[in-house]
Amino acid sequence: MQRYFLTRLLQSVLLLFGVLLLVFLMVRMTGDPARLMMSREASPEEVESFREAMGFNRPVLVQFGDFFTRAIVGDFGKSLHFKTPAMEMVLERLTATLQLASVALLFAILVAIPLGLIGGFNPGSPADSLGRMVTLFGQSIPNFWLALILILFFAVRLGWLPSFGRDEWKSVIMPAFVLSLPTMGRIVRLTRSSVLEIRAEDFIRTAHSKGLEPKVIYVKHVLGNILIPLVSVIGVSFGYLLGGSSYIELIFSWPGMGSLFLQAIGWRDFPLVQAIAVFVSVVVITLNLLTDISYVIIDPRIRYGD
């Protein structure tokens, strides 16, 4: 088992290296990073002095070595727009994004798991149809558009909820709800299909035939077993929510990393863009690693490398 953990850890480190290489190459894709980051009106002299200051005139390998050694200690240079270290700004915005993603995950779990369980135990029931609708609409509705419609309705027309900012507890309700929808749908679908799958297993039939009470079977055998796929989807979903919150944050002026990312894109502030992209990737890769490890610990049947 230790060997499995080590291999998985090594894989994650390799992925991290890949992310850094990718982020480094992306701003050089057009050939001239200095032109990319300067405004169109900048004079050739300004571009030249900027290139000098950023070190873009050095050999690419030297630049990568420099970028890499700084990046692993979290130094992505200064934000071009704010003139402060990019990573500091990212960390400042971290709590807001974590709060939004956590509340969204909580919404998703609270709605999706009961719906999925009811659907799995009573396929074809009205609650099952409701679960299917949630899945379908969660996949199909563009969530930034839904955000606009909800603002129009609940903030502008009815005035029940604030349309932007993070000043009161009510502020988190709309953005977290909109953000949670696609995840909600995925968890409903997974819970439902896991219940159906496990109910068809031989050991459930055995439990029934040896006269166990249905209640005991459902709670102990079925619920115990759907925990495993659920843990994995919840771990992955949290990373997905963190990385997918940018539009929602922008629309609701939520002061998180995602809205900062989209603003930085608009300002062509690529050091800041790189810092956020790498930071979120690191969080997502770490979450995936933790999910895989907990998977092995929870499920006694999985024993890699022993």
Place this chain on the structure above:
Amino acid sequence: MATNRAAQTNDSFLDIERTFWDRLVYASRFLWRDQSAIIGLFLFLVVVVAAIFSPQLTPYDPLDQNLRNNKIPPAWSAEGSWDHPLGTDSLGRDILSRVIYGTRVSLTIGFFGVLMAGGIGLIMGTIAGYFGGRVDAVIMGAVNLILSLPYLLFVVFIAAILGRSLLNVVLIFGITDAPIFARVTRGEVLRIRESGYVESAISSGARWGRIIFDHILPNLIGPFLTLATFEMSAMIFYEASLGFLGLSVPPTVPSWGNMLASGRTYLTSAPWIATFPGLAIMFTSLGMNLLGDWLRDVLDPRLRRARK
């Protein structure tokens, strides 16, 4: 294994020996019994027809500006008129015409994006799955790298660097989406390679080219088509996301994303500008997801059991 499965489900058409087309023809007989599949097919056909016959269906040129008629509300509201059934935008352009022309942009990006991503993914996945070893490790390493990134952030990142054009959007989706096709293809190839009929083909002396083209590729059509449907819907969705930030096709092109971006500015004074392109995306996506669900159910015998 194959006979076992067929015996379990009692459906003769699930026999592995049947070709893909046999299965699809067989399954289409049941299409009329599956309500959600009919709705999906209907929505999809509406979008395709709207895209093909846009010039015939639209009352106005989608680019015609008429500032005197700007921000007219839809016909059913008090100030609206049937001259512009869905109203006009801030520049007086007819929203219905723009929504209809928007199908062309969305379908073009969805179709060519999937074609490119599917092509690259199919080749990579088949090579990785069939030959294994170091080639597999390299290809899957790259695939896992891209799939472990926060997708939306990176797509926005690349789009901001490359600049707005239809070709760039297709290229972005065609490349970033290829790993999903590669992963699914590889999994299927690994499964098919272990099957009895491939084993017997190998033992009767067939070379790898023949095995791949005669035995493996035909069996990939089902899962490929299912995935392509879902991914096409995802691309239409992401195009709108990029357009919303002003990073998709140039601003003059009537795309749903561009319409949403301009509608956001007038959200409180003219909410219909943002409403209709959003509804168009929702129904297109809904149709393709329903169609994809149905394809998955009928073309993938292994998943059929779970549905019952």
